[in-house]
Amino acid sequence: MKPNLTIFDEPLLYTEGLSKLLLQNKIFSSIEIFNTTERLYNHIAENPPKFLMISSNILMLSELYNCIDTIASQNKNIKIMVIGNSHDVIVIRKLFNKGIKSYLDKNSCYDEFIKSVNALSSDEIYICEYAKEMMINFISSEQEKHTPNIKEPLTRRELEILKLICDGHSSKDISGQLFISINTVETHRKRILMKLNVKNSVGVVKYAMENNIIN
Template sequence: MNKNIKIALVDDEVLLIEGLSLIFSKIEHINVVKTANSGLAFLKYLENTKSDDLPDIALVDIQMKPMDGFELVESLKGQYQDLKIIILSSHYKSNIVGHMIKLGVSAFIPKNANRDLLVEAIEAVDKTGVYFTEKDKEMLVQYMTSSTKKISLNANDELSEREIEVVKLICKENTNQEIADKLFLSKRTIENHRQRILDKVGAKNTVGLVVYAIANQIHPLPQ
């Protein structure tokens, strides 16, 4: 890895933050640039930080007070759309995973995950904007098939064959440049395709595109 990935840790469990900080201190390309013990403290930090110094990714807990992780994610997605969010929580259930995905969270990692999984998720989110484990996909199926919590992402206009190709490659965690190389197109053309697809689907980001692709059987789920 050539790029240094700047991350923030937001959790009201001090020991957890200290433990994660120690883990990441031994990983050369992942730098913890901010730790915060509440969502409000993290928002205040962002307000007073220059855009060039903002973290690339925030690891956020769900259960915090006075602002919980759900409220923090909604606020972050409204004000800092370029900030990628990984939820790190012990509440690993299909309805929570589904809700977080709809909000535009890039990954959902249980707190009992090992170091390798955490690093893999951070690297994937930094590169492609999304990271789904096989367990996430299984939970997404449960969420999508729930009669009360079906995901409602539908394209107003049908996707073209080229746009479907792009969506499939996005789901396989290819970057814009990698997609451009595979389709023999310019990176700018792929960026335009991606934005047009987002507009058609009504998704906010790459996570929404993956959810749309799974819901419409463009991207297969594990059997």
């Protein structure tokens, strides 16, 4: 029996066109389309789908995290696929930690989508070629190959901001969560980079992973 699919995305012209293509090719038995979280949550509560495809363009990043966290924690059998918008390794890693099973980028082709569906049907995860290449570059980066030597320890606030950076939050997100100005966040960011002797957020995440600051 073919699985059913729920699409959370917009615009309607695109989502209706995609659903017709998938139904014509008999990939899914039925497809439902939603463009608000309220309607999506109500639908999932009444009729949870086998597959859920979410576009990252429809929500802010923090809202996307919350949406996936809510759905995955309450419906462990739903296979969540995210269509990303050229997200970096930090964000993709966070999405998988929240509970997605597949990551496709906006530039992924139809064949990759089908590969993703087949992988999830076999209880595997799927990462598109674009994201795989980024992860390989992240791991093999010569620039951040060694753990930096810290001459001055991070403060409690700097550790707090470091963890939020690793979760993929922007300076604006961090400013709102910690009730501090964006300028203050940027000052902390610069001090963290200086103390860790790294040049960007990739180096910060690598340090945090290697020192078990994040899981």
